[in-house]
């Protein structure tokens with residue numbers, strides 16, 4: 612029985628990656644509740660869903676086709692936040708804007724991507740970004756440098772793109788090879804082309820009240836965009852961000868705070884992380900540990916945004932591995948009110964936000980609204 616309940620989260624591949632403490636599955640949903648299946652005709656201007664706290668009273672929303680089965684639930688099921696279709700919708704919106712700009716000004720937004728070394732995952736991400744650019748009509752420029760390139764050569768590429776008026780965004784694919792000083796390289800990207808939002812000036816402005824960054828980092832921006840497009844209220848909610856990285860955890864916490872959430876960051880040195888997480892209305896997890904967050908750590912009805920994209924061994928998959936999140940999906944789906952899947956959650960949103968930042972950059976540089 613236990614092996615069925617934990618089928619995915621306690622798989623042997625996962626267990627090898629993680630020294631998991633074994634938790635009993637949280638099964639506190641003994642009240643009358645609903646099994647929901649949601650299909651999403653996405654709109655950009657109105658919330659897709661009523662706020663989740665009032666979802667049960669609004670299941671017949673005109674914006675969402677929801678099939679509802681009422682039952683005495685020992686296993687309710689969260690709404691699956693469909694990042695893949697939201698991202699598609701956003702890309703369509705961006706494509707329309709790019710065409711409008713091109714027709715009015717003749718200008719086509721350009722994104723330069725610098726890839727150093729031959730990491731397979733990085734090459735895949737860069738290829739996906741290029742494909743996404745092609746799909747919306749952004750010109751992409753790519754530089755591939757070998758892993759033993761000097762820092763100076765990377766800086767030279769950045770300078771070239773900083774000076775090139777057909778480039779509106781510059782992205783240095785991370786991680787960089789170990790011998791390079793990431794800080795120095797990211798500082799070299801002109802802040803007006805920093806579509807990743809990693810420049811310290813952009814991050815600094817994000818952290819300050821009354822200041823506006825030119826760009827917000829793509830992954831955290833994508834997380835907030837998902838909450839907005841699903842009509843999930845952030846203001847006044849208790850939000851917990853798991854992980855404090857420069858590129859996801861920390862800017863995600865800053866963004867949530869800007870949205871008037873009360874934010875706690877949980878990290879590897881936090882005492883009793885589970886107790887803090889169990890208090891959260893909204894959880895953004897960005898730690899990179901497969902299936903770390905268990906169902907028993909979640910307050911019933913919480914909203915979970917899973918940023919983790921972790922490969923776990925899977926002999927049945929053609930690639931030999933599959934991707935799972937930081938969150939033990941099949942456990943939390945029974946406790947949360949909404950959850951992002953992996954894949955198909957935050958990942959596609961990261962790329963959509965990159966395209967959005969590149970378009971904004973081109974608009975700003977050419978005074979086009």
Ligand SMILES: Nc1nc(=O)c2c([nH]1)NC[C@@H]1CN(c3ccc(C(=O)N[C@@H](CCC(=O)O)C(=O)O)cc3)C=[N+]21
Nearest residue numbers: 782783784785786807829920954955956958959961962
């Ligand atoms: N300067 C820089 N900026 C980045 O934004 C950046 C980076 N470096 N380095 C690596 C990470 C990772 N990242 C992802 C983007 C999309 C997916 C994505 O679309 N994932 C698909 C799955 C893809 C698959 O199946 O392989 C999904 O989650 O559905 C994942 C990961 C951007 N990153």
